[in-house]
């Protein structure tokens with residue numbers, strides 16, 4: 001698995017405000033969206049394109065356009081929704097599917113409770129968005145789910161990751177059989193005993209949408 005950790009002052013700047021507990025939900029949502037757009041630039045480096053002949057006012061030339069079938073963006077509900085808009089802005093012709101995963105706060109086990117995805121993802125590049133890579137269990141389950149539907153290349157975009165989570169994902173995807181790439185805004189210090197990323201930003205879903 002390839003891991004890219006963004007090393008850009010603008011990303012660090014925006015992450016700092018995102019982490020700050022004084023940042024309110026509307027500002028948090030805006031910052032998350034801006035951050036995703038910056039991370040998506042790196043995440044889409046290998047997006048598939050095909051030649052596209054055009055004529056400029058001066059000459060004929062061949063550029064590129066996104067290849068068919070178009071990529072699929074999959075936000076992991078609910079917090080991944082906060083990253084969807086930024087991703088779609090960069091890939092407006094991508095399709096969007098949804099995957100609902102929930103974590104048992106006691107056991108930290110993850111299970112799927114909803115999915116709205118194309119019937120098959122055969123031959124599709126998939127971009128999974130989920131703000132927090134904590135234990136990594138959610139991402140691994142999502143990867144296996146998407147691979148079983150036929151996805152042949154998966155890139156996950158996360159705002160923050162814990163080192164333990166990255167290691168878990170790295171181990172788990174060794175046998176997944178398709179290329180997997182991870183793009184993260186920052187690798188934090190550790191997970192605490194409740195499974196929260198430290199220093200992190202708290203519960204991403206709650207901060208995006210208020211506590212429900």
Ligand code: URA
Nearest residue numbers: 134196197202203204
């Ligand atoms: N999920 C969150 O929203 N925050 C964490 O720190 C870990 C998992």
